[in-house]
Structures are given as structure tokens and as C-alpha cells.
Amino acid sequence: MLSRVADSLYWMSRYLERAEHTARLMDVDLQLRLDQSAESSTGRWLRLIEALHVPATLVGSVDGGNLAHTLTFSRVNPSSIVSCIAAAREDLRHVREQCSSEMWEQLNRLYLQMLSNPPESTWILESHSIFRAVQEGAHLFQGITDSTMTHGEGWHFIQLGRFVERTDAVAALIGTHFARLAHSPDQAVEGTEYLEWVGLLKCCTAFEAYCKTYSAELRPLRVAEFLLLNSDFPHSVRFSVESVHAALRLIGELTERKVTQPVRLAGRLRAALSFSQIEEIIAGGAYVYLEDVRRQCGQVHTAIQQIYFDYAIEPTMVA
Amino acid sequence: MTVSAPTLLKAPFLHYEFDQAYDEMFESPGVPRPHYQALYRTLRELPPEELRKSQQAADLSFLHQGITFTVYGTKEGTERIFPNDLLPRIIPGNEWRKIEQGLTQRITALNLFLKDIYHDGRILSDGIVPRELVYSCRHFRREMRGLNVPRDIYVSVCGTDLVRLPDGGFAVLEDNLRVPSGVSYMLANRKVLKRVFPTLFRDYGVFPIDHYAQALLSTLRALPPANCTARNEPCTVLLTPGVFNSAYFEHTFLAQQMGIELVEGRDLLVHDNIVFMRTTAGLRRVDVIYRRVDDDFLDPLCFRPDSSLGVPGLFNAYRAGNVTLANAIGTGVADDKAMYAYVPSIIRYYLDQDPILPSVKTYLLNDRSERDYVLEHLDTLVVKAVGESGGYGMLIGPHSTSEQREEFRQRILAQPRDYIAQPTLALSRAACFLDGEVESRHVDLRPYILYSGSVTLVPGGLTRVALQRGSLVVNSSQGGGSKDTWVLRDEKTQDPRTPAEF
Numbered sequence: 034m035l036s037r038v039a040d041s042l043y044w045m046s047r048y049l050e051r052a053e054h055t056a057r058l059m060d061v062d063l064q065l066r067l068d069q070s071a072e073s074s075t076g077r078w079l080r081l082i083e084a085l086h087v088p089a090t091l092v093g094s095v096d097g098g099n100l101a102h103t104l105t106f107s108r109v110n111p112s113s114i115v116s117c118i119a120a121a122r123e124d125l126r127h128v129r130e131q132c133s134s135e136m137w138e139q140l141n142r143l144y145l146q147m148l149s150n151p152p153e154s155t156w157i158l159e160s161h162s163i164f165r166a167v168q169e170g171a172h173l174f175q176g177i178t179d180s181t182m183t184h185g186e187g188w189h190f191i192q193l194g195r196f197v198e199r200t201d202a203v204a205a206l207i208g209t210h211f212a213r214l215a216h217s218p219d220q221a222v223e224g225t226e227y228l229e230w231v232g233l234l235k236c237c238t239a240f241e242a243y244c245k246t247y248s249a250e251l252r253p254l255r256v257a258e259f260l261l262l263n264s265d266f267p268h269s270v271r272f273s274v275e276s277v278h279a280a281l282r283l284i285g286e287l288t289e290r291k292v293t294q295p296v297r298l299a300g301r302l303r304a305a306l307s308f309s310q311i312e313e314i315i316a317g318g319a320y321v322y323l324e325d326v327r328r329q330c331g332q333v334h335t336a337i338q339q340i341y342f343d344y345a346i347e348p349t350m351v352a
Numbered sequence: 353m354t355v356s357a358p359t360l361l362k363a364p365f366l367h368y369e370f371d372q373a374y375d376e377m378f379e380s381p382g383v384p385r386p387h388y389q390a391l392y393r394t395l396r397e398l399p400p401e402e403l404r405k406s407q408q409a410a411d412l413s414f415l416h417q418g419i420t421f422t423v424y425g426t427k428e429g430t431e432r433i434f435p436n437d438l439l440p441r442i443i444p445g446n447e448w449r450k451i452e453q454g455l456t457q458r459i460t461a462l463n464l465f466l467k468d469i470y471h472d473g474r475i476l477s478d479g480i481v482p483r484e485l486v487y488s489c490r491h492f493r494r495e496m497r498g499l500n501v502p503r504d505i506y507v508s509v510c511g512t513d514l515v516r517l518p519d520g521g522f523a524v525l526e527d528n529l530r531v532p533s534g535v536s537y538m539l540a541n542r543k544v545l546k547r548v549f550p551t552l553f554r555d556y557g558v559f560p561i562d563h564y565a566q567a568l569l570s571t572l573r574a575l576p577p578a579n580c581t582a583r584n585e586p587c588t589v590l591l592t593p594g595v596f597n598s599a600y601f602e603h604t605f606l607a608q609q610m611g612i613e614l615v616e617g618r619d620l621l622v623h624d625n626i627v628f629m630r631t632t633a634g635l636r637r638v639d640v641i642y643r644r645v646d647d648d649f650l651d652p653l654c655f656r657p658d659s660s661l662g663v664p665g666l667f668n669a670y671r672a673g674n675v676t677l678a679n680a681i682g683t684g685v686a687d688d689k690a691m692y693a694y695v696p697s698i699i700r701y702y703l704d705q706d707p708i709l710p711s712v713k714t715y716l717l718n719d720r721s722e723r724d725y726v727l728e729h730l731d732t733l734v735v736k737a738v739g740e741s742g743g744y745g746m747l748i749g750p751h752s753t754s755e756q757r758e759e760f761r762q763r764i765l766a767q768p769r770d771y772i773a774q775p776t777l778a779l780s781r782a783a784c785f786l787d788g789e790v791e792s793r794h795v796d797l798r799p800y801i802l803y804s805g806s807v808t809l810v811p812g813g814l815t816r817v818a819l820q821r822g823s824l825v826v827n828s829s830q831g832g833g834s835k836d837t838w839v840l841r842d843e844k845t846q847d848p849r850t851p852a853e854f
Contacts, residue, residue, distance in 0.1 A: 034631055035613055035615060035619050035629060035631055035632075036630045036631060036632055037616065037618065037619050037630070039632045106778070123595070126595055128614075129604040130604040130605070130608035130614050138416045138417060138419070141417075142416060145416075186632065288631075288635060289635060340634075344630075346635070
């Protein structure tokens with residue numbers, strides 16, 4: 034597979050995952066606001082902005098409602114939902130012949146759907162359906178990808194992109210949450226705080242799954258354990274890292290190259306998550322731990338770039 | 353029998369126009385040609401709403417599939433769908449056979465011509481084609497002198513534009529020997545029409561065209577470079593300028609249909625005069641490049657140094673016989689619009705045959721007397737820039753303003769070699785479905801010819817339509833559209849169920 038094609042598939046997948054993640058965070062936020070005092074809404078909104086890495090210049094220039102609009106529709110802001118979908122589509126457009134027509138048509142449809150930019154004053158009334166459309170569109174694309182594309186190298190690069198992005202995004206989200214809120218991690222949360230933890234779980238589509246595992250009693254420690262170390266839940270950090278590792282191993286086999294760097298880095302992170310105890314993580318500081326997870330995830334990303342997309346020519350010169 | 357035309361026209365043909373141009377559908381107002389009768393009857397019976405729905409469905413499916421092209425020089429965005437007209441243009445088998453013979457003759461002669469001018473130049477020494485015309489052509493490549501290309505084939509993919517003149521005969525309007533495009537629209541149109549008129553399509557007995565991509569791949573694979581080391585088939589790729597090119601959709605489509613890699617310049621590199629592509633599994637050797645990048649942009653070391661679309665060192669690899677480029681470099685000299693005037697002589701010179709398909713009278717403007725004539729008759733002639741394509745740089749006399757004519761007069765006087773003039777042709781008209789009615793619009797025909805020693809022509813081609821009423825310009829970039837072209841198997845040129853009524 035051409036390096037450029039693999040690069041485009043990888044980034045297409047990352048952008049789409051990013052759009053979906055942002056849409057879900059904002060959707061959850063707007064829903065929770067209805068039940069909350071202005072004070073706690075502001076607190077959560079600030080954490081959300083931090084988790085999404087919204088640049089300070091942007092935050093300073095617009096207030097809450099407008100900022101939500103900017104984060105959704107602005108083409109100037111490269112990480113807005115629309116910008117991410119446009120970037121994903123552009124990437125896929127560059128490599129159309131590598132994917133199934135159904136995939137292209139679905140992503141193109143999602144893009145065209147998002148172009149109808151509702152006015153800033155009234156969009157909030159439609160916001161829920163817009164965010165839903167993004168999440169459903171992304172899920173549909175994922176389903177179409179899985180059922181119409183050959184599960185070969187290209188498909189694995191798509192998996193890789195999705196889970197690298199997810200690892201980073203979920204780790205950032207949990208990190209900011211714990212840095213501000215987990216005062217007594219092993220006790221059930223009550224009152225206004227309860228909604229905050231429900232919100233965190235919902236941001237990872239994890240509320241129902243959590244309840245099935247631990248019941249509706251929310252303890253920060255268990256929430257952390259679930260979102261960070263659960264091996265079966267697809268939005269947990271551990272699950273994401275295991276998927277990254279698996280994709281990298283399969284790509285390694287398919288390309289028949291004796292390269293180990295990305296697999297080794299992903300494997301190290303995977304091992305750390307597989308054998309960690311949540312109590313130790315919390316005791317050492319969840320935020321610090323999660324920042325380290327993100328740093329290692331960044332290393333994996335860099336290694337992928339250097340090995341598969343943008344390698345130096347001389348050492349790989351064929352005989 | 354003298355009845356005024358309008359009473360002969362029935363819905364949905366009430367606004368169907370006739371003029372001196374040949375009408376593809378009607379012999380005379382209200383009387384369809386034999387091979388159009390079944391379609392005529394279907395259109396008379398079908399509720400217009402049905403067709404309108406099909407048209408909307410077709411447009412939407414083009415948009416969703418992203419079958420779009422890019423318009424240069426406009427600000428508003430770049431992607432537009434290429435309008436597709438739902439009514440087929442039908443060509444009887446016997447007419448097609450003549451076209452086939454004519455085009456086969458033409459591509460054979462043009463390949464011999466290219467080989468000759470890049471080697472011995474016999475045709476120049478014999479004074480058939482003026483030397484200065486060749487050497488002053490912008491697309492003549494000195495670098496190709498004395499270079500042998502695989503099997504002496506320069507043009508392996510060609511799209512020749514034909515028009516039907518008022519007498520009903522086809523004539524060649526121009527050849528596209530560099531990077532002809534549009535074939536994906538031909539295939540996409542067919543797909544739509546098969547959905548819209550399934551029964552009609554079957555009853556007509558239309559030649560299939562779906563094997564084009566496979567034929568193209570065989571053509572490319574039949575031209576391995578001299579030093580090809582591939583054990584099985586030569587490694588073939590399609591080189592595209594990238595996603596911003598107007599024909600990008602077509603590049604992806606063809607690569608997918610042929611099952612070959614679609615590469616951009618930055619995917620390729622040359623080492624020791626061998627071309628490699630950069631893959632996730634390391635570097636892989638490339639043997640044949642179906643390139644959709646113009647000569648100028650292919651290799652910054654050899655041609656335009658500011659090109660970032662090409663591959664540095666590609667020309668040296670080509671010269672060394674390590675890679676095939678299809679089409680070869682420098683073929684543009686033979687589709688120069690001034691050279692066009694000499695093609696009949698070229699055919700006679702190499703093949704000792706008369707041209708089967710006639711050419712259009714062409715005035716060469718570096719000839720004094722012809723230039724004077726043209727400058728006096730700018731309002732009736734069409735002036736074209738010799739090196740341009742896509743309908744850019746053109747003056748259509750009868751539809752021009754006096755300022756435009758003055759501008760072209762100045763340009764011609766400054767650079768006479770860069771322009772030619774031709775009479776304004778009455779392109780034939782074909783029935784089109786527009787706004788719930790059937791109206792007539794001017795059309796041309798671009799068949800696609802594949803050549804690797806033997807000729808493969810997929811029956812039909814792209815019929816381009818000037819969608820604006822009265823317009824003669826069919827180029828997609830200038831508001832043209834396209835329609836499917838049905839070439840009929842002989843026994844069914846007439847609808848068997850109902851004999852023609854006369």
C-alpha cells in the first residue's frame with residue numbers, strides 16, 4: 034500500500050473519531066446544563082474546553098453559547114466538528130479508489146448534511162439533532178467500513194487511526210476530570226457532583242455499561258477503573274490501546290518488514306494498562322498518570338509516521 | 353404535403369427546435385428516424401413526471417458518488433456535477449463501422465508520424481509537412497529526438513472529437529493525443545441509463561462498453577519498457593496530478609476499475625534511473641505509468657522546474673528504457689490545431705490511403721492570404737488557440753461581441769502561429785430532456801481509442817451536449833453536459849416489433 038494512502042486513511046479515521054468525540058461531549062454538556070446551576074455548568078464547560086484542547090485565544094474571544102457554535106461550525110477553527118468532517122472527507126477523497134464506494138458516499142453525505150449551517154441565534158434548538166447526526170453518521174460510516182471494505186492493510190490503518198485518537202481523547206477527558214473533581218475517590222458521589230460523574234461516563238458512552246458492571250452507585254475510583262482499565266469496553270483506554278497494538282502487529286505482518294518500534298511502544302503501554310492497579314494510579318495522581326499515557330500514545334503516533342509514512346529512503350532501498 | 357412544423361410536434365416535443373443542423377432524432381419535424389422510433393414512442397407515452405424523477409435521482413447519485421469536476425478560474429467553489437442528460441444518443445451499427453475504420457486509420461497514421469518526426473523526419477524532408485510548423489509547436493519536445501519508445505507506440509490512449517455535419521456525415525473536429533479525459537462519464541452515464549430505460553435498452557440491442565477499463569489495462573501492460581524485470585505482469589500505475597485536478601474523479605475511478613495504484617508525483621522517486629513507489633512495505637519498482645499529468649509537469653529536472661506534480665529524474669529513467677510512459681512525451685505536436693490541417697496529407701503519406709473521415713476546413717494564420725481572409729470574416733468563423741483545450745481561448749464569431757473580435761484580431765496579429773480559424777459548424781442536434789420537455793441541443797461525439805499495435809474501440813463514446821439553448825460549446829468547463837451513446841447491433845437498428853410508418 035502506498036505510504037500516502039496509508040497516511041490518508043489513518044488521518045481520515047482520526048478526524049472522524051475527533052468529530053464524533055467533540056459532538057458527544059457537547060451534546061452531553063448541553064443536556065446536563067438543563068439540570069444544573071450556572072456555576073457548575075461553567076465549571077464543567079471549562080473542563081470540557083481543556084479536554085478538547087481549545088486554544089486560549091478562541092476561548093477568550095467568545096462566550097459560552099457562541100463558543101459552542103464555533104466549536105461546531107467554524108471553518109476557521111481546524112478542530113471544529115465541521116472542519117474535522119471536512120478534513121476526513123478530503124483525506125478519503127484523496128484515496129477514494131482504496132475504499133468502497135459505500136464508504137465514500139456515506140462520508141460525503143455526512144459532509145453535505147453538515148454544510149447547512151443554521152444561524153447562530155437559533156441553532157441551539159437544533160443542536161441535539163445536529164450532534165446526534167454526527168455521532169450516528171460516524172457510527173454508520175464505521176459499520177459500512179467494517180462490512181464493505183476488505184479487512185486488509187488499509188482497514189487496519191483505519192482502526193489504528195481511530196484508536197490512537199480515542200486513547201488520546203479519552204485519557205485527556207478523564208485526566209482533566211480527576212484533576213478537579215475527585216476529592217474522595219472511594220466514596221459514592223452525591224448531589225450536584227453526581228451529575229458530573231454521569232456526564233463523564235456519558236461522554237464515553239459508558240453510563241449504561243458502567244451500571245451493568247458496578248450498579249448506579251458512582252464512585253470515582255470505579256469510574257476511573259472502568260474507563261481506564263476495563264478490557265472489554267470499546268471506549269476504555271485499555272481497550273483502545275489493545276486495539277492499537279493489535280492493528281500494528283497485523284500491519285507489521287502484512288508489510289513483512291522487520292520493524293518493531295511502533296509495536297514495541299504500543300506493547301509497553303498495553304502492558305502497563307493490563308497490569309496496573311487503579312488504587313496505585315489514583316494514589317500517584319490520576320492526572321499525572323494519564324498525561325503519561327498520552328505522552329506514550331504520542332510516541333506511538335510518531336513511530337508510525339516515521340516507519341510507514343515518511344521514512345528515509347537509503348536504509349529501505351531495495352536490492 | 354405542406355404542414356407547418358408546430359402542428360406535427362406533439363408533447364413532450366412542443367418546444368423542439370429545428371434549424372439547418374442535422375437532427376439526430378427526426379428526419380423531418382415530427383417524423384423520427386427509424387432507429388429513434390422506439391425511443392420516440394417511449395417518450396410520448398411516459399409521463400414527464402417519471403422522467404423528471406429519474407433525472408433528480410441521477411443528479412443526486414452523481415453528487416453523492418462525487419462524480420464532479422473542478423472548474424478553474426471561478427471563485428465559488430470548485431466542485432460541480434457534470435450534468436448528465438437522460439436521453440440516449442443512438443448511432444446505427446453501419447454508421448459506427450465507418451467511424452471505427454476512420455479512427456483506426458487516423459491513429460495508425462498519427463503514430464507513424466510521431467515516430468518519423470522524432471527520428472528521421474522523412475515527412476519533413478519530403479516537404480509534406482512544413483518543418484517550421486513542427487519545430488514551432490509548443491508541444492514539440494526536442495528531448496524526444498532519437499529516443500525509442502516501446503513498440504514505437506507514442507499514442508496509446510486517444511480521444512478524437514467528431515461532429516456530424518448538416519449532410520449527415522461525421523467529420524473529425526480535433527484529436528486529443530495527450531491526456532484525453534471524460535471516459536469515466538461515458539461509463540457513469542451508461543450505468544444511469546440502464547437503470548432508467550432497462551427494457552428499451554435491451555430491446556434496442558446496444559453494444560456494451562463496460563470492458564473499457566480492462567481493455568485499457570491490457571493496452572498498458574502490452575507496452576513494458578525495454579528493461580522490464582517484472583517476472584509476471586509489469587507493475588502499472590496511474591499518475592495523477594492530484595485531487596485538485598479537474599478530472600480527479602476519473603483518475604480514481606479508472607485506477608479502481610483497473611485495480612492498479614493511483615499515485616501522485618510525491619509517491620514516486622527515481623534512483624539509479626529506476627522508478628520506485630513509496631509503500632508501507634518499502635520501495636517497489638514501477639514499470640508502466642499511465643500518466644494523466646501533462647508533459648510540462650512530468651519532471652522538474654527536464655521540463656518546468658517549478659512543477660511539484662512530477663517526479664525528478666523521471667525523464668532519465670524513461671530515456672534509459674526503465675519505464676514506459678503512456679502516452680509518450682511529445683505527442684501534443686500531432687494534435688496541435690494547426691497540424692490538424694495536415695492530417696489528411698499525413699494519412700496519405702504513410703498509409704497511401706484516402707482519409708475515411710473528412711476534416712474541417714482550417715485556416716492557418718501564418719499564411720498571409722488565409723490570415724487576411726480570416727481577419728475580414730471574424731464574425732462568421734471560429735478562432736481557436738492551437739495549444740489550448742477544454743474550450744478555453746476560443747472565439748465563436750457569430751456569438752461574439754465586437755470587443756472580443758478586436759481582442760482576437762490583436763492576438764492573431766501578434767502571434768499568428770498560435771491561432772487557427774475554422775468555419776462555424778452547425779453541430780448536429782440531439783433530443784435532450786430539459787425541464788420536463790424534450791428539446792434539441794447541439795452535440796459532438798468523443799470516441800476513445802486504445803492502441804497497442806492493434807486498435808480497440810469501445811462502441812460509442814462520450815456525447816457532449818451544449819446545454820444552453822443555441823450554444824455550440826460542449827466543453828464541461830463551459831457549461832456543457834453529456835449523454836449516453838448507444839451503438840446498435842445491426843439486426844436491430846430498427847425496432848422489430850413495429851415497422852417504420854411512412
